[in-house]
Amino acid sequence: MRDYYIFRSGTLSRQDNTLMLNVADEAGFEKKVPIPVEDVDSIFVFGELNLNTKLLNFLNQHNIMVHIFNYYGFYSGTFYPREFLNAGDVIVRQSQPDIPSLMAIEGNIREIYYRAFPLIINQPIEFEKRVKHPPDNMMNAFISFMNSLVYTAVLKEIYRTQLNPTVSFLHEPSYRRFSLALDVAEIFKPIFADRIIFSLMNNNKITEKHFDKDLNYAYLLESGRKIVVQEFDEKMNTTVHHKQLQRNVSYRRII
Numbered sequence: 001m002r003d004y005y006i007f008r009s010g011t012l013s014r015q016d017n018t019l020m021l022n023v024a025d026e027a028g029f030e031k032k033v034p035i036p037v038e039d040v041d042s043i044f045v046f047g048e049l050n051l052n053t054k055l056l057n058f059l060n061q062h063n064i065m066v067h068i069f070n071y072y073g074f075y076s077g078t079f080y081p082r083e084f085l086n087a088g089d090v091i092v093r094q095s096q097p098d099i100p101s102l103m104a105i106e107g108n109i110r111e112i113y114y115r116a117f118p119l120i121i122n123q124p125i126e127f128e129k130r131v132k133h134p135p136d137n138m139m140n141a142f143i144s145f146m147n148s149l150v151y152t153a154v155l156k157e158i159y160r161t162q163l164n165p166t167v168s169f170l171h172e173p174s175y176r177r178f179s180l181a182l183d184v185a186e187i188f189k190p191i192f193a194d195r196i197i198f199s200l201m202n203n204n205k206i207t208e209k210h211f212d213k214d215l216n217y218a219y220l221l222e223s224g225r226k227i228v229v230q231e232f233d234e235k236m237n238t239t240v241h242h243k244q245l246q247r248n249v250s251y252r253r254i255i
Helices: 053-061 088-094 102-114 138-159 179-202 222-237
Strands: 002-006 010-015 018-024 030-035 040-045 065-069 075-079 239-242 247-250
Touching: 002 222, 010 053, 040 138, 065 138, 075 138, 138 179, 138 222, 179 222
Parallel strands: 002 040, 040 065
Antiparallel strands: 010 018, 018 030, 065 075, 239 247
């Protein structure tokens, strides 16, 4: 099973017992792309995609999550199928500890870490502080996009456990967000998000040309997103030797 990333606009529908993606090719002609449902782990939507309830019910049957990104490449939300691994005992035990004071400590450490980015990246960058909603320059836009990819990867794995994604320990549990995914994502942001940023920028695979100049470079263009997504997917499938398991596992499996 693998992730599918959809950049083109079109329609995703159920056809018999599989998925069918209807999009226009580069010449403007309609193109039908069958997607075997048994092969789908998650779907990432970056284009304007038409869906219907017949499709959503089908995705729900197969426990397939759909992550939606808006026009600017910012994470909007996830179609989260009905929970299929419910366990009251796990949720009770998960909910016992108080929210520690680590929240402020973690935030302060990350701010200091961000100050080193201009020293790590060999391109001239404008990056004084982290700005999220919305990003105000190229680096903040790049970091936000990478963090969204890590967050959705973590959320997908939490869904396959009996843990409740709203019960967190580092981020304050709140309404309308999966705080536990934010917690776990913090572990993997330096490993996946930041290292990919450093690699792509230091090898000049991502430069200012991949961002919208008219928006102060705060918008990662589709050409840039495709490069980043490919690098992220390859990184997640990379295997390393796990000392405790005593075998090679993928970074996706480590999450």
